[in-house]
Amino acid sequence: MKKKKLLAAAIVLCMVIQLLCACGKQKISMSDKVYVGVTCYDQNDTFLSELLVCFKEELNHLNKNGVETTVTVKNAAGSQRTQNDQVKELINAGCNVLCVNLVDRADPSEIIDVAKEHDVPIIFFNREPVAEDMRQWDRLYYVGADAKQSGVLQGELAVEMIRQNSQIDHNKDGKIQYVVLEGEAGHQDAIIRTENAVDTLNKNGIELEKLSYQIANWNRAQAQNRMEQMLGQYKNKIELVLANNDDMALGALDAYKNLNYTEALLPVFIGIDGTDMGLKAVEDSSMAGTVYNDKEGQARAIAKLSAALVIGKEAEEIKFTNENYIYLPYSKVTKENVHEYLK
Ligand code: GAL
Ligand code: CA
Numbered sequence: 001m002k003k004k005k006l007l008a009a010a011i012v013l014c015m016v017i018q019l020l021c022a023c024g025k026q027k028i029s030m031s032d033k034v035y036v037g038v039t040c041y042d043q044n045d046t047f048l049s050e051l052l053v054c055f056k057e058e059l060n061h062l063n064k065n066g067v068e069t070t071v072t073v074k075n076a077a078g079s080q081r082t083q084n085d086q087v088k089e090l091i092n093a094g095c096n097v098l099c100v101n102l103v104d105r106a107d108p109s110e111i112i113d114v115a116k117e118h119d120v121p122i123i124f125f126n127r128e129p130v131a132e133d134m135r136q137w138d139r140l141y142y143v144g145a146d147a148k149q150s151g152v153l154q155g156e157l158a159v160e161m162i163r164q165n166s167q168i169d170h171n172k173d174g175k176i177q178y179v180v181l182e183g184e185a186g187h188q189d190a191i192i193r194t195e196n197a198v199d200t201l202n203k204n205g206i207e208l209e210k211l212s213y214q215i216a217n218w219n220r221a222q223a224q225n226r227m228e229q230m231l232g233q234y235k236n237k238i239e240l241v242l243a244n245n246d247d248m249a250l251g252a253l254d255a256y257k258n259l260n261y262t263e264a265l266l267p268v269f270i271g272i273d274g275t276d277m278g279l280k281a282v283e284d285s286s287m288a289g290t291v292y293n294d295k296e297g298q299a300r301a302i303a304k305l306s307a308a309l310v311i312g313k314e315a316e317e318i319k320f321t322n323e324n325y326i327y328l329p330y331s332k333v334t335k336e337n338v339h340e341y342l343k
Contacts, residue, residue, distance in 0.1 A: 033096075034306055034307050035094055036098075038055070039083050039100055042078050045218055046220075046246075050275055050276065051125075051126070052073060054299035058299050074086040076103050080104045083111070084110045087111045091120055097123065097306045098111075098121070099302055102127045108129045116139075121139035121309045122141065124143075125144055126144050129142065141305060141325070142326070143328075145327050147189045149329065149330050150272050151197045151199075151200070155201050156204075159206055162176060162201075162206055175208060176209070177211050177238055179213060180210070180212075180214075181249070181252060182244050184217050197242050198210075220248065222248075223243065227254075228255045243270065245275075246273040247271075247277075249269045253269055271290040272291040272293060279333065283335065291332060292330060292331045294330070301326045
C-alpha cells in the first residue's frame with residue numbers, strides 16, 4: 001500500500017515538473033518575427049481601405065529597418081460572426097498580434113476570450129470598444145482618434161464659412177437650414193460627430209434650423225439615395241450639409257448633380273476624413289472643407305505597437321494618450337491648406 005502511494009506521488013511530481021518546464025519554455029521563446037493578423041469590418045469602406053494601404057507601407061518600412069513582419073488581412077464584410085471565426089483562423093495560422101476593426105464595437109468578448117486563451121495581444125482600431133470591454137484584459141489596445149474633436153472641428157469649419165460668406169443663407173432669414181448625413185447607428189464617430197458639430201455652431205451664435213437627418217452607413221451611394229429623398233421634400237431649402245464623413249458628403253453632392261441643380265442652388269458640403277476623393281473635392285471647391293482623419297499616423301501607431309508587443313522593439317517611441325489608448329489628432333482642411341495634404 002505504502003509503495004503504491006509513493007509511486008503515485010512520484011508520478012504527480014513528474015507531471016508537475018514537466019508542466020513547469022513547458023510553461024517556462026513558452027515564456028522564453030518570445031518571437032523575433034511579427035505575424036500580424038488584421039480583420040476589417042468592411043474592406044469596401046473608403047477610409048479603411050486607404051488606412052490599410054498606409055499600414056502595409058508602414059510594415060514595409062519596419063522590414064527595411066530589420067524588423068521582420070508579415071501580414072494577413074481578412075474582410076469581415078459586416079458580420080461579427082465571420083470576424084470571430086477569422087480571429088480563430090488567424091491565431092491558428094500563427095499570428096502573434098491581432099489588429100481588429102470590430103464589426104460590432106459592443107461585441108468583442110468572444111474575440112477577447114480566444115486571444116487571451118492563446119496570449120495573443122489585440123490592437124483594436126477605428127471602431128472603439130466600450131471602456132468596460134477594454135478592461136477585460138491588460139493586453140488590449142486601441143488606436144484611433146477622438147470623435148469629439150472631429151465634430152468640434154467640423155462645426156468650426158462651418159462657423160468660419162458661414163461668417164465669411166453671407167450668400168450661404170440663401171433665403172436670407174438669418175438662419176442656416178441644414179441636414180445631417182450620419183454614419184452607422186451606434187458608431188462612436190457618428191453620434192459624437194453630429195452632436196459636437198451642431199453644438200459648436202450653436203455655441204458660436206449661428207442660428208440653425210434642422211430640416212432632417214438620414215443614416216447612410218458611411219457610404220457614398222447610400223448617401224446619394226438618402227439625399228435625393230431629402231431633396232424631394234426640401235427642394236432648394238437646404239443651405240448646409242454636414243456629413244459624418246467625406247464619402248457621404250460626396251454622395252450628397254452626387255444627388256444634386258443627378259437632379260441637375262444649378263451651382264447657385266447648391267448648399268455648403270462639409271465632410272470628415274480627407275480621403276483621396278475628399279481632398280480633391282476640397283481642392284476643386286465642390287466640398288467646402290473636411291476634417292483630416294490622420295490615417296498615416298494611425299497606421300504608423302498600429303505598426304509600431306504591433307512590433308513592440310511581439311519583439312519589444314520600437315516601444316520607446318510610442319506615445320500613449322492614456323494607458324492602452326493612442327489617439328491621433330484631427331485637423332481642419334480647407335482650400336487654403338489642402339495642398340499640404342494632397343500627395
Ligand atoms: C470613421 C471614418 C468613416 C468610416 C468609419 C468606419 O472614423 O470617418 O469614414 O471609415 O470610421 O468605422
Ligand atoms: Ca436660411
